[in-house]
Amino acid sequence: MGEPGTKELLSLEELEAAGSFRTGRKHILSILVENKPGVLTRITGLFARRGFNIDTLAVGPTDDETVSRITLTLDGAVQSIDQVTKQLHKLINVLKIRDLEPTDTMAxxxxxxxxxxxxxxxxxxxxxxxxxxxxxxxxxxxxxxxxxxxxxxxxxxxxxxxxxxxxxxxxxxxxxxxxxxxxxx
Amino acid sequence: MRAVDALMECLKAEGVEVVFGLPGGANLPTYDAFYDAGIRHILVRHEAGGGHAAEGYAKATGQVGVALGTSGPGATNLVTPICDAMMDSVPVVFLTGQVRTELLGTDGFQEADTIGITMPIVKHSVMIQHPLELPRAIHEAFHIARTGRPGPVVVDIPTDLSRADIPYEPITDVHLPGYQPTTDGNQKQIRLAAKALANARRPVMYAGGGTIGAAAELRELATSDRLPVTCTVMGLGSFPASHPQWLGMLGMHGTRTANYAMDEADLIVAVGARFDDRVTAKLSEFAPHAKFIHIDIDPAEISKNVPAHIPIVGYAANILPRLTAEYRALEPDPARLEEWWHRIDAWRTRYPLSYTESEDAEIKPQYMVQALYEATEGNAIVTSDVGQHQMWAAQHYHFDRPRQWINSGGLGTMGFGLPAAMGAKVGRPDETVVCITGDGSFQMNTQELATCAQNGIGVKVFVMNNGYLGMVRQWQELFWDRRYSQVHTGQYPDFVKLAEAYGATGMRLTDKHTLVEGMRQALAIEGPVVVDVRVAAEENVYPMIAPGQAARDMVG
Missing domain, CATH: 3.30.70.1150 (ACT-like. Chain A, domain 2)
Incomplete structure (x- = not known):
C-alpha cells in the first residue's frame, strides 16, 4: 500500500481494498434525540464523515413530544460501529443510543x-x-x-x-x- | 432590554473580559451594544485573525475565548479558526451575525448557511430561532465550550432577533440532558492502572494536550517514582523540559529517545492524548510490546486508533492524583526501573538533538530557536505557525510550564501564529509573547500587525526566513526526487518595510554572532516588532520518521 506523502503509485485495487471495511453484520441503531431543528442533519452528516452508508432511516415522535426516535440500519464491522456510536454520543442533542441485538429485537x-x-x-x-x-x-x-x-x-x-x-x-x-x-x- | 444587551449581560456573567471581532451589516445591533457594554473589544482586520486570537487567548489563559464575525463572508472567514479549535480542543465561542429571519434561505445579501457549513467542525452550534432563546443559548455555549473535552461552539444570531425587546433575567443553571461528560474516572479502573504501572518494567508516560490543565498532577505521578515522560506537540510544557525524567517530544520529529522508549515500552500511560498518526507513525508497528492505559475525557478517543487495555474516562486533573495515591500505596520497587533508565540514558547520550553548525556567519534555523531561548531566558510564551519552524521551535525551545507553547497541532493552520500571539498577549499582558513563524505562514495573517500596532499589543515576531515553504520543500527533497514544485517564495515581501508600513518596528538579523544580542534589542522595544531572520535555506528537520516507517526506523 502506498504511503501518504510519498511518490509511490497507488493502484485502484489497493484503494478499493483499503476502503472495503463494511463486512460485519447488519446493525439496527435506535437513537433518541431532542426534537430540535438540524438534529437529523448532524446525525446523517456524522455517518457520512466516518465513511458509513446508512441503509435505511426512519424518524418519528415518541411518547414524549420533546424527544424523537431515529431508527437506522447499517452494515459495518463491530469495531467501527462502536466508534460511530461513541461519536454519536458526543452530539449534544443525542440522548440515548441502542445498538439493538437482532435476536432480542422486534423490527x-x-x-x-x-x-x-x-x-x-x-x-x-x-x-x-x-x-x-x-x-x-x-x-x-x-x-x-x-x-x-x-x-x-x-x-x-x-x-x-x-x-x-x-x-x-x-x-x-x-x-x-x-x-x-x-x-x- | 434589547436581546443584544442581554447578550452583553450574559458575556459579563460568563466572565468575558475581551472579545475579538469585526462588525458588518448583520451584527450591527451587537456592535451597538458593545459601544457601552464595558467589555473590551479588539477590532481585528480579518475574521480569521480574530478567531485565532480568541484561540491564542484561550490557550494562554485557560479561559473561553470569544470571536465575532458578521453573516456570510464574516462567518466563512471564521471557518478555519473554528476547525482549528475543534482539532486542538480549544474552548472558543463564535458569535456570528445572520441575515434577518424573513431572508433566510433566499440567498439574501451576505447570507450563508453558517450552521450547515460549520456542522462537521464544531463541538456544538445553534441558530437562534426566537429572541427569548438567546440568553440560555449563550450560557449553554460557554458551558459546552469549556467543559468535557473543550471545543468551539457557534451561535448564529439573525439580525432582526437581536433587536427584539426581551425581558432579561440572569440564568444560573444550564440543563443539557444529552450532554453529561464523565469527569471523575472509574476507581476500579484507576486501581487496575496503578497495579499495571507498579508491575511495569519499561513504562512511559505519554502526555498530550489534555494534560495542559493537569501539569502539577502529571508531575506528581511521574515523580512519585522515576517514570519517564514524553509529550506530544500539544502537550509540551505540561511536563518541564528541564526535568531529568523528560525524554523530549515524541512522534515524527520527536527525539530518538522518546520514540525508542515508546517502541520498547511494556506499558504506555497515555494521558489526554489521541494517538495521532504523527505520533504513532506506522500504526501496525507502533509500540509493539506495550499495553496501554488510556486516560481521556473523550470516550470516543478510547480505542479509536490503538486498543486500550485499561481505559479511564475523565479529567486528567481528577484521575491523576488518585492514580498517584493508589500507585504509592502499592509501594512499587523503584529498582525495577533501573535497567530501563540505563537503556534510556544510553539513547540520550548517543542521540541528542543535533545539527551541523554553520562555519560562517550563516544562521542555522535550529540555532535561531536556541538563540531566542537564550534571549528570552526560556521564559517567553511562544506561539508558532506551521511547518519546519514549528518543529524546530518544539524541539529546541525547552518549555518548562504549561500554556507556554501555543501552536496549531491538529489542523496545522498556517497563519495561526501572529493572531494567536496577539490573543495570548492580550490575555497575559505581563508576559513576553513571541511568535516564531516562517516566511510562508506569516503572510497568511500579517494584517493583524495593524491590530497589534493600533492597540499597543507588544508581540515580537521572529520570522524564520528561508525563502521557501520549507516543510514541503523538505518532503520534495527527501521523497519526491528534489523536484521543487511551487515552494520557492524568494525574499518577498521585505518584512522590515512591511512591519513599518503597519506601524510596527521592523528589524533584520543575518549574522549568527550578533543574533542573541539583536533579539534582546528587539524584545526590549515597545509595541509590536517583526524581526526578519535570514536563515540557511535548505536545512531539514531531523530526526524524522519517514512516512510509512516505524519509530525505530527514524532517520537523521
Whole structure:
C-alpha cells in the first residue's frame, strides 16, 4: 500500500481494498434525540464523515413530544460501529443510543408496491399477496397497490415474488425497531 | 432590554473580559451594544485573525475565548479558526451575525448557511430561532465550550432577533440532558492502572494536550517514582523540559529517545492524548510490546486508533492524583526501573538533538530557536505557525510550564501564529509573547500587525526566513526526487518595510554572532516588532520518521 506523502503509485485495487471495511453484520441503531431543528442533519452528516452508508432511516415522535426516535440500519464491522456510536454520543442533542441485538429485537418495515396486474395475472398477484398477508389498498385497470409489513427480509422476499409480474414502483419506510420483553429500547 | 444587551449581560456573567471581532451589516445591533457594554473589544482586520486570537487567548489563559464575525463572508472567514479549535480542543465561542429571519434561505445579501457549513467542525452550534432563546443559548455555549473535552461552539444570531425587546433575567443553571461528560474516572479502573504501572518494567508516560490543565498532577505521578515522560506537540510544557525524567517530544520529529522508549515500552500511560498518526507513525508497528492505559475525557478517543487495555474516562486533573495515591500505596520497587533508565540514558547520550553548525556567519534555523531561548531566558510564551519552524521551535525551545507553547497541532493552520500571539498577549499582558513563524505562514495573517500596532499589543515576531515553504520543500527533497514544485517564495515581501508600513518596528538579523544580542534589542522595544531572520535555506528537520516507517526506523 502506498504511503501518504510519498511518490509511490497507488493502484485502484489497493484503494478499493483499503476502503472495503463494511463486512460485519447488519446493525439496527435506535437513537433518541431532542426534537430540535438540524438534529437529523448532524446525525446523517456524522455517518457520512466516518465513511458509513446508512441503509435505511426512519424518524418519528415518541411518547414524549420533546424527544424523537431515529431508527437506522447499517452494515459495518463491530469495531467501527462502536466508534460511530461513541461519536454519536458526543452530539449534544443525542440522548440515548441502542445498538439493538437482532435476536432480542422486534423490527418491522412497511412497504407499498405498485404491481402490474391485468386480467391474466391479477389473480396470481393476489395469491402472492395473500401468502405474504399483504393488503391490497388500491386497484386500477392495469395495476394494484399492495401494502406489506414485516422484517426487511420478508419485504425483500415479497419484492422478489412480485417483480416478475412487473413492478411499477415501490416505497419502503425503513425499519423501526423495539426491544423484546420489558427492557427499554 | 434589547436581546443584544442581554447578550452583553450574559458575556459579563460568563466572565468575558475581551472579545475579538469585526462588525458588518448583520451584527450591527451587537456592535451597538458593545459601544457601552464595558467589555473590551479588539477590532481585528480579518475574521480569521480574530478567531485565532480568541484561540491564542484561550490557550494562554485557560479561559473561553470569544470571536465575532458578521453573516456570510464574516462567518466563512471564521471557518478555519473554528476547525482549528475543534482539532486542538480549544474552548472558543463564535458569535456570528445572520441575515434577518424573513431572508433566510433566499440567498439574501451576505447570507450563508453558517450552521450547515460549520456542522462537521464544531463541538456544538445553534441558530437562534426566537429572541427569548438567546440568553440560555449563550450560557449553554460557554458551558459546552469549556467543559468535557473543550471545543468551539457557534451561535448564529439573525439580525432582526437581536433587536427584539426581551425581558432579561440572569440564568444560573444550564440543563443539557444529552450532554453529561464523565469527569471523575472509574476507581476500579484507576486501581487496575496503578497495579499495571507498579508491575511495569519499561513504562512511559505519554502526555498530550489534555494534560495542559493537569501539569502539577502529571508531575506528581511521574515523580512519585522515576517514570519517564514524553509529550506530544500539544502537550509540551505540561511536563518541564528541564526535568531529568523528560525524554523530549515524541512522534515524527520527536527525539530518538522518546520514540525508542515508546517502541520498547511494556506499558504506555497515555494521558489526554489521541494517538495521532504523527505520533504513532506506522500504526501496525507502533509500540509493539506495550499495553496501554488510556486516560481521556473523550470516550470516543478510547480505542479509536490503538486498543486500550485499561481505559479511564475523565479529567486528567481528577484521575491523576488518585492514580498517584493508589500507585504509592502499592509501594512499587523503584529498582525495577533501573535497567530501563540505563537503556534510556544510553539513547540520550548517543542521540541528542543535533545539527551541523554553520562555519560562517550563516544562521542555522535550529540555532535561531536556541538563540531566542537564550534571549528570552526560556521564559517567553511562544506561539508558532506551521511547518519546519514549528518543529524546530518544539524541539529546541525547552518549555518548562504549561500554556507556554501555543501552536496549531491538529489542523496545522498556517497563519495561526501572529493572531494567536496577539490573543495570548492580550490575555497575559505581563508576559513576553513571541511568535516564531516562517516566511510562508506569516503572510497568511500579517494584517493583524495593524491590530497589534493600533492597540499597543507588544508581540515580537521572529520570522524564520528561508525563502521557501520549507516543510514541503523538505518532503520534495527527501521523497519526491528534489523536484521543487511551487515552494520557492524568494525574499518577498521585505518584512522590515512591511512591519513599518503597519506601524510596527521592523528589524533584520543575518549574522549568527550578533543574533542573541539583536533579539534582546528587539524584545526590549515597545509595541509590536517583526524581526526578519535570514536563515540557511535548505536545512531539514531531523530526526524524522519517514512516512510509512516505524519509530525505530527514524532517520537523521
Amino acid at each position: 418491522r418495515e412497511l412497504a407499498l408496491f405498485k404491481i402490474s396486474a391485468d386480467g391474466a395475472s391479477r389473480s396470481e398477484v393476489m395469491q402472492v399477496c395473500e401468502i405474504f398477508r399483504a393488503k391490497i389498498v388500491d386497484v386500477s385497470k392495469r395495476t394494484l397497490v399492495a401494502e406489506v409489513t414485516g422484517t426487511q427480509e420478508k419485504i425483500d422476499a415479497f419484492e422478489r415474488m412480485v417483480r416478475p409480474f412487473g413492478l411499477v414502483e415501490m416505497a419502503r419506510t425503513g425499519e423501526i425497531a423495539i426491544a423484546r420483553g420489558r427492557a427499554e429500547t
